[in-house]
Amino acid sequence: MNANFASPAAYDADRVWRDFPILRREVHGKPLVFLDSAASSQRPASVVAAVDRYETYSHANVHRGVHQLSQEATGLFEHARERVRGFVNAYSTREVIFTRGTTEAINLVAQSYARPRLQRGDEILLTALEHHANIVPWQLVAEQTGALIKVVPMDRRGVVSLDDFAAHLTGRTRIVACAHVSNALGTVLPVREIVKLAHSRGAVVLIDGAQAVPHQRVDLKDINCDFYAFSGHKMYGPTGIGALVGRESLLEAMPPWQGGGDMILTVSFEKTTYNALPFKFEAGTPNISGAIGMAAAIDYIDTLGIENIHAHEQRLLEIATENMQRVPGLTIIGTAPEKASVISFTIDGIHPHDLGTILDAEGVAVRTGHHCAMPVMEFFNVPATARASFACYSRESDVDALVAALGKAREVFG
Amino acid sequence: MDLKDLYREVILDHNKSPRLFGRLDPADSSADGHNPLCGDRLHVSLRLDGDRVADLRFDGKGCAISVASASLMCEAVKGKQRSEIAHLFDEMHAVMTHHDAPIPDDLGKLAALSGVRDFPVRVKCATLCWHTLNAALAKDSASGPIKTE
Numbered sequence: 001m002n003a004n005f006a007s008p009a010a011y012d013a014d015r016v017w018r019d020f021p022i023l024r025r026e027v028h029g030k031p032l033v034f035l036d037s038a039a040s041s042q043r044p045a046s047v048v049a050a051v052d053r054y055e056t057y058s059h060a061n062v063h064r065g066v067h068q069l070s071q072e073a074t075g076l077f078e079h080a081r082e083r084v085r086g087f088v089n090a091y092s093t094r095e096v097i098f099t100r101g102t103t104e105a106i107n108l109v110a111q112s113y114a115r116p117r118l119q120r121g122d123e124i125l126l127t128a129l130e131h132h133a134n135i136v137p138w139q140l141v142a143e144q145t146g147a148l149i150k151v152v153p154m155d156r157r158g159v160v161s162l163d164d165f166a167a168h169l170t171g172r173t174r175i176v177a178c179a180h181v182s183n184a185l186g187t188v189l190p191v192r193e194i195v196k197l198a199h200s201r202g203a204v205v206l207i208d209g210a211q212a213v214p215h216q217r218v219d220l221k222d223i224n225c226d227f228y229a230f231s232g233h234k235m236y237g238p239t240g241i242g243a244l245v246g247r248e249s250l251l252e253a254m255p256p257w258q259g260g261g262d263m264i265l266t267v268s269f270e271k272t273t274y275n276a277l278p279f280k281f282e283a284g285t286p287n288i289s290g291a292i293g294m295a296a297a298i299d300y301i302d303t304l305g306i307e308n309i310h311a312h313e314q315r316l317l318e319i320a321t322e323n324m325q326r327v328p329g330l331t332i333i334g335t336a337p338e339k340a341s342v343i344s345f346t347i348d349g350i351h352p353h354d355l356g357t358i359l360d361a362e363g364v365a366v367r368t369g370h371h372c373a374m375p376v377m378e379f380f381n382v383p384a385t386a387r388a389s390f391a392c393y394s395r396e397s398d399v400d401a402l403v404a405a406l407g408k409a410r411e412v413f414g
Numbered sequence: 415m416d417l418k419d420l421y422r423e424v425i426l427d428h429n430k431s432p433r434l435f436g437r438l439d440p441a442d443s444s445a446d447g448h449n450p451l452c453g454d455r456l457h458v459s460l461r462l463d464g465d466r467v468a469d470l471r472f473d474g475k476g477c478a479i480s481v482a483s484a485s486l487m488c489e490a491v492k493g494k495q496r497s498e499i500a501h502l503f504d505e506m507h508a509v510m511t512h513h514d515a516p517i518p519d520d521l522g523k524l525a526a527l528s529g530v531r532d533f534p535v536r537v538k539c540a541t542l543c544w545h546t547l548n549a550a551l552a553k554d555s556a557s558g559p560i561k562t563e
Contacts, residue, residue: 351477353452354421357533361417370453383453383475412421413478 011312013395016304019044020393030363033401038183038342038389039367040233041214043297047236050296051289061285063262077288080295081278087298088209088228089219090245094277097244097251098286102210103133105229105244106177108281109206110137112257113227113250114175120146123172125203127165127189128154128379129182132372134208138177147174154379158185158334162193173203180212180228184373184387185334186317186342188212195225204250210234210242214301214391215340216310226250232290236392237297241290244281251277258283301392309392313341316390320399324388327406333380341390344371347406350413352384358412359386362405419529420536421478424486429478434488436471443553447474447546449538454480458488458546465496467551472543479527479536484543486524496551503544510537 017023020042025032034042054076060069062077081093090096099105114124124138128151135149142149152168154160160178169176176198181188191207198205206227212218214235220228227250231242256263256274260283265273274280301309320343324330329348347355356368367387370377377384388402437444437459444459454476461469470492472484491499502524508515509528517525530540 351452353454353477353536353539354479357420357536358417369451377453383455412417413426 011304011308013312013393017393017395019046019300021045021048023393027363027365028361030361031401033362033364033398033405035388035390035394035398035402036365036367037214037391037394038211038234038387040239041236041391042393043236043238043293044300046300047238047293047296050299051238051293054289054292059288062288063279073288076292076295077286080291083295083298084243084291085245087218087301088213088230088245089221091221092248095245095248095251097246097278097281098291099229099242099244100240100287101231101233101242102208102229103137105227105242106134106206106208107137108244108257109227109229109246110141112254112281113204114138114141114147115144116255118142118145118147118174121172122147122174123150123170124148125150125152125165125168125173125176125178125198127152127160127178129158129160129185129187129373129376130177130179131183131208131210132374133210134177134179134206135375138175148172152178154187157336158182158187158376159336160187160189162190162197165194166197169197169201169203171201173198173201175206176203177206178208180207180209180218181215181340181342182334182373182376183211183342184344184371184376184385185336186339186344187334187336188216188338188340191225192223195223199224211340211342214309215313217306220245232294232297235294235297236300237294238287238290241287241294243294248277251281254281256280256283260284262286304392312392313390313394316394316396316399317341317343319396320388320390320402323399323403324406327403328410330406333382333385341394342387343389344385344387346382346385347409350409352382352386354413355386355406355409358409359402359405362401362408364402364405366402416532420533422526422529424523424526425478425482425529428482428485432472432481432485434471434485434492436473438469438471443550445546445549445553447542447549449476449480449542451538452477454539454542456480456484456543456546458484458543458550460547460550467491467494467496467499470547472546476542477536477539479530479539480542483527483540486527487543487547490522490524491547499547499551503548506544507541510540 058072060073062074085093085096195205204226207225209230213230226247228245233239263283333344352368369384441459442462447456456474458472530536
């Protein structure tokens with residue numbers, strides 16, 4: 001049974017924790033303390049069961065057969081699309097394209113929207129805190145078209161200011177691509193205002209929402225961006241599934257990205273006519289069980305209430321920030337006033353990789369490395385950081401375990 | 415797995431005070447090593463006397479395992495013939511990657527690194543310096559940094 005809370009005050013993290021069977025396991029003889037949810041979150045039993053139920057009873061190919069199983073699979077798959085639409089408040093399921101994840105969604109936009117439109121000298125505007133997945137696809141398309149990449153800087157806290165954004169928007173800016181929430185620093189960007197600014201200069205905006213959707217309400221009618229990309233596995237769903245939500249008029253005008261089955265209406269060797277949205281962008285048999293799992297994850301988030309999750313995580317972020325700052329030599333990297341529950345840090349005299357190993361021996365799983373954001377590491381002049389990230393199932397005792405394990409690291413390194 | 419097996423005294427010591435740290439200038443050969451997984455970067459420079467490594471230095475940034483391994487390696491190979499170094503590398507590789515490999519007596523202090531075999535993701539940290547040294551020794555042909563990924 002899922003935990004279900006009517007109000008934030010009733011949020012019982014222990015009950016939520018019990019919905020995630022994997023959290024009960026031990027590593028190296030210690031209870032698992034999983035603080036790497038920003039890399040990939042765990043899945044509640046309800047998501048595992050939904051995928052299992054589909055695989056066991058209802059699997060067949062979608063949009064193809066007239067037989068019962070194909071109809072069931074199609075029904076579940078299209079229901080999942082509707083759940084994703086509702087989750088981010090998109091206008092229509094025609095705007096919801098299932099992808100393998102955020103990375104594929106961004107590549108789709110880069111290749112299908114940007115590549116045919118960009119001219120030599122046009123500008124693609126990114127920010128200094130982007131994940132590689134929101135840098136490299138644009139570099140590829142810049143190489144292909146002669147467009148230029150411009151980067152809005154950030155300050156020492158990891159904040160990207162609207163003034164800097166405005167200053168970097170020019171008459172040649174065609175596309176703005178930025179994170180909603182930074183995976184390496186936790187910074188929440190003012191995406192609604194960024195979209196307004198960009199639109200006033202005629203630029204189209206893609207937002208990488210991978211780190212936002214598990215932590216806060218995302219309302220695309222309010223944000224009003226042109227493309228929004230996110231992944232299932234960072235919001236308690238399976239890997240290999242994600243979504244691109246795009247403005248229908250833009251998607252209509254874009255050529256298909258990949259060719260194959262499902263994305264066509266008729267094929268002859270002379271000419272193919274493409275299917276309607278969203279199928280035009282879904283060539284080949286899709287990740288059906290992934291989509292169903294993603295919908296189950298949305299159901300799960302809804303039973304907890306995304307606002308309740310947000311409030312719970314913000315409380316943990318506050319407690320963890322305070323307690324970690326007391327660890328001698330610890331520096332938090334990323335101190336924006338508005339942050340998601342992600343804490344990147346370094347400790348004097350202990351390389352993050354050593355820290356990761358020592359914490360792991362204590363059962364505490366954190367991410368160490370460059371977090372697929374090498375430019376961010378360069379900016380802060382560190383080769384890598386350790387990163388603790390919190391999710392709906394994180395508990396105050398997890399913070400205590402982390403701080404104790406950091407003490408242990410100090411002990412080992414003297 | 416026991417942390418004490420990985421972070422032995424000699425490793426912590428060489429991490430804190432690396433030996434033969436720096437760059438030879440001029441050098442007969444040098445090479446860069448990079449472990450993209452953790453961002454470790456090493457530079458090894460050396461002077462040759464025939465087939466003997468007369469002198470060498472390393473510098474760079476990395477985790478305790480990679481710094482200590484480079485420091486211990488430099489101490490161990492200084493003054494040795496290419497053939498002796500190749501033999502040491504083979505022994506080290508076996509000791510660090512095979513759980514049951516016996517630890518040969520001639521490894522000396524290098525044996526302290528055998529603890530990495532219980533920490534598979536850390537093996538690359540310990541071997542980066544050796545690959546970089548090999549690249550420097552084979553340099554006449556090679557170009558570009560050596561990667562462990």
